[in-house]
Amino acid sequence: MKDKDYMDRAFSLAKKGQNATGSNPMVGAVLVRNNKIIGEGYHESFGGPHAEVNAITNAESKGRKVSGSTLYVTLEPCSHKDKKTPPCTDLLIKKKIKQVIFGSIDPNPKVNGNSIQILKKNKIRTKYLDNELKNFKINRGFEKLITSKLPFVTLKICMSLDGMIFDLNSKNNSIGDSDQLRHSNALRKDFESILIGVGTVLVDDPKLTYRGKQVITQPRPIILDSNLRTPIDSNIVKLRNKPLILTKKEPKNRKFKLLDSSGCNLVSMKELTPKKVLRQIGKANIKKVLIEGGGKVFTSFLSSNLWDELVIYYSPKFLGNSGMLLTEQLNKNYLIKDRKCTTKKIGESIMLVFT
Amino acid sequence: MKDKDYMDRAFSLAKKGQNATGSNPMVGAVLVRNNKIIGEGYHESFGGPHAEVNAITNAESKGRKVSGSTLYVTLEPCSHKDKKTPPCTDLLIKKKIKQVIFGSIDPNPKVNGNSIQILKKNKIRTKYLDNELKNFKINRGFEKLITSKLPFVTLKICMSLDGMIFDLNSKNNSIGDSDQLRHSNALRKDFESILIGVGTVLVDDPKLTYRGKQVITQPRPIILDSNLRTPIDSNIVKLRNKPLILTKKEPKNRKFKLLDSSGCNLVSMKELTPKKVLRQIGKANIKKVLIEGGGKVFTSFLSSNLWDELVIYYSPKFLGNSGMLLTEQLNKNYLIKDRKCTTKKIGESIMLVFT
Numbered sequence: 283m284k285d286k287d288y289m290d291r292a293f294s295l296a297k298k299g300q301n302a303t304g305s306n307p308m309v310g311a312v313l314v315r316n317n318k319i320i321g322e323g324y325h326e327s328f329g330g331p332h333a334e335v336n337a338i339t340n341a342e343s344k345g346r347k348v349s350g351s352t353l354y355v356t357l358e359p360c361s362h363k364d365k366k367t368p369p370c371t372d373l374l375i376k377k378k379i380k381q382v383i384f385g386s387i388d389p390n391p392k393v394n395g396n397s398i399q400i401l402k403k404n405k406i407r408t409k410y411l412d413n414e415l416k417n418f419k420i421n422r423g424f425e426k427l428i429t430s431k432l433p434f435v436t437l438k439i440c441m442s443l444d445g446m447i448f449d450l451n452s453k454n455n456s457i458g459d460s461d462q463l464r465h466s467n468a469l470r471k472d473f474e475s476i477l478i479g480v481g482t483v484l485v486d487d488p489k490l491t492y493r494g495k496q497v498i499t500q501p502r503p504i505i506l507d508s509n510l511r512t513p514i515d516s517n518i519v520k521l522r523n524k525p526l527i528l529t530k531k532e533p534k535n536r537k538f539k540l541l542d543s544s545g546c547n548l549v550s551m552k553e554l555t556p557k558k559v560l561r562q563i564g565k566a567n568i569k570k571v572l573i574e575g576g577g578k579v580f581t582s583f584l585s586s587n588l589w590d591e592l593v594i595y596y597s598p599k600f601l602g603n604s605g606m607l608l609t610e611q612l613n614k615n616y617l618i619k620d621r622k623c624t625t626k627k628i629g630e631s632i633m634l635v636f637t
Numbered sequence: 638m639k640d641k642d643y644m645d646r647a648f649s650l651a652k653k654g655q656n657a658t659g660s661n662p663m664v665g666a667v668l669v670r671n672n673k674i675i676g677e678g679y680h681e682s683f684g685g686p687h688a689e690v691n692a693i694t695n696a697e698s699k700g701r702k703v704s705g706s707t708l709y710v711t712l713e714p715c716s717h718k719d720k721k722t723p724p725c726t727d728l729l730i731k732k733k734i735k736q737v738i739f740g741s742i743d744p745n746p747k748v749n750g751n752s753i754q755i756l757k758k759n760k761i762r763t764k765y766l767d768n769e770l771k772n773f774k775i776n777r778g779f780e781k782l783i784t785s786k787l788p789f790v791t792l793k794i795c796m797s798l799d800g801m802i803f804d805l806n807s808k809n810n811s812i813g814d815s816d817q818l819r820h821s822n823a824l825r826k827d828f829e830s831i832l833i834g835v836g837t838v839l840v841d842d843p844k845l846t847y848r849g850k851q852v853i854t855q856p857r858p859i860i861l862d863s864n865l866r867t868p869i870d871s872n873i874v875k876l877r878n879k880p881l882i883l884t885k886k887e888p889k890n891r892k893f894k895l896l897d898s899s900g901c902n903l904v905s906m907k908e909l910t911p912k913k914v915l916r917q918i919g920k921a922n923i924k925k926v927l928i929e930g931g932g933k934v935f936t937s938f939l940s941s942n943l944w945d946e947l948v949i950y951y952s953p954k955f956l957g958n959s960g961m962l963l964t965e966q967l968n969k970n971y972l973i974k975d976r977k978c979t980t981k982k983i984g985e986s987i988m989l990v991f992t
Binding site: 444445581585605610 | 972978980
């Protein structure tokens with residue numbers, strides 16, 4: 283096996299941490315000696331041991347000698363100290379790792395190349411195998427959260443060709459067909475959280491779960507609910523994966539206490555503006571949020587311009603007066619500026635993605 | 638040069654008849670002797686001499702001997718008699734053409750392979766060089782008009798992403814940018830006629846001309862104008878290319894007489910339903926119509942399902958309450974069924990084409 287193969291393996295391991303690492307990045311590591319893998323690990327949970335630590339522990343648990351081995355790791359190891367876990371560089375030095383081959387440079391300004399210098403000074407050989415794009419794809423939001431304290435935001439909507447989000451004549455009011463719904467549901471697996479307004483809770487009583495075949499940590503629901511109208515017996519409250527509810531009500535409020543005691547995580551805020559909401563989500567160590575609507579939530583986040591990605595599914599129909607308009611509550615033009623757009627057919631629907 | 642090259646030349650000639658052949662197809666012909674082109678021709682105008690005739694006349698006018706030569710023609714020559722011009726097969730036999738190489742079979746049930754049989758019986762060699770697709774592209778509408786008596790219909794619209802066709806806050810209310818407008822204007826050159834409602838005449842006072850570099854026969858304007866509200870001093874009436882106006886008013890009406898005397902072609906109809914309108918356009922020997930709106934005309938033709946092609950330009954903006962909705966007057970769902978959809982970026986806009 284070649285360097286590239288070991289690095290690919292490390293990336294496969296990294297992805298196992300999907301939605302479980304909170305504000306931490308997904309990282310994978312492989313320990314190799316005499317061209318054989320002797321240990322593997324990945325960052326499994328927010329605040330938990332890093333991929334490097336898990337790979338070394340894994341090797342040692344099988345009685346393998348780690349000194350003199352080569353470590354393949356998707357992201358530059360950490361070296362800073364003001365955090366939950368000790369610096370990985372210290373461990374690598376202590377364990378006499380011979381060489382560290384890393385796939386990307388940590389964008390965290392506290393690291394950002396520093397660890398490589400530390401390793402070099404300690405006679406550990408280093409090699410940079412540029413996998414920045416691959417790392418960016420799995421860790422979108424990590425850099426943004428570190429630098430701006432805001433999560434990566436994807437807005438998603440399904441409309442008729444004439445901009446309607448509800449078909450008032452159809453059974454469940456939905457616009458998309460099964461292909462569209464499947465595709466749209468699969469988007470969820472790449473998000474740590476899904477945000478909706480309380481209106482959607484009241485109308486649809488959704489669970490917001492990913493229903494595909496892949497085994498993942500389910501995204502965490504976030505509800506914008508100024509007046510705490512979320513029913514205590516709604517599906518989203520009954521989930522094991524308790525929602526984060528952002529509200530204007532205060533902790534002394536009766537419904538606040540009720541929802542709190544049923545396990546929901548409530549945060550009392552003065553205003554629920556997009557910026558303040560996203561800051562709060564960043565504070566909750568969530569680096570990626572999928573905004574699923576409804577129309578009011580969609581348009582407020584759209585026109586805040588605080589989104590990173592906009593996914594529109596157009597279903598091939600016109601609803602006119604039998605539909606409900608997405609932008610019913612948009613009172614000002616919103617122009618999409620300086621974004622790329624790609625298109626894709628999803629069954630009968632057409633998907634537009636602005637980034 | 639090879640067969641293919643001569644046939645390509647014949648197709649180039651055919652295209653010169655763009656928008657000028659009415660219900661007739663565009664056809665090109667090349668006469669070849671000893672591997673040299675001795676004559677060329679195309680069908681230049683509705684009811685005028687056919688391409689074959691023009692190619693032979695062209696050769697003879699230069700003193701070239703046509704007997705024994707090979708004719709390349711984009712469409713099977715005609716052989717039926719109940720029409721403005723005599724059968725081309727007769728001429729080819731009389732002129733002792735040695736071989737006829739044709740690019741497509743005439744879909745007209747009165748021809749449809751019959752001519753080939755006639756030529757064979759008269760000892761003229763024939764060869765079929767399959768260019769059906771190429772012929773279909775330049776003569777879309779020809780087959781439809783012959784078989785259904787209705788023209789080929791393209792619906793065109795430019796919208797914001799939320800289905801608005803007017804920006805009430807912009808200077809000229811238009812949605813598209815210059816790239817979109819240029820592309821959309823270029824569509825016109827492939828149409829013999831452009832249909833609009835009188836509302837568009839009153840609001841925009843358009844000329845409906847193609848403004849690109851190519852020299853073409855301009856499409857003919859068609860106005861749906863139940864009550865003859867078209868102003869006598871509107872651009873469209875002042876054009877040299879006089880509009881066809883379909884109206885509910887009768888010839889004795891004062892405005893009818895006024896528009897008629899200014900050169901417009903008025904047709905009095907009991908009802909202006911999409912089907913009746915299209916039948917009338919077919920009767921006027923027009924095989925291709927581009928419907929440019931406004932919203933009311935668009936939605937009525939859309940939901941009639943009598944369209945062959947639907948072109949939507951989405952401009953990357955949301956207008957909400959500052960826009961006017963395309964489907965304001967659509968009172969019933971319209972689902973696009975069994976159509977293909979392709980997408981293309983046009984500058985900042987996204988074009989969807991359903992066929």
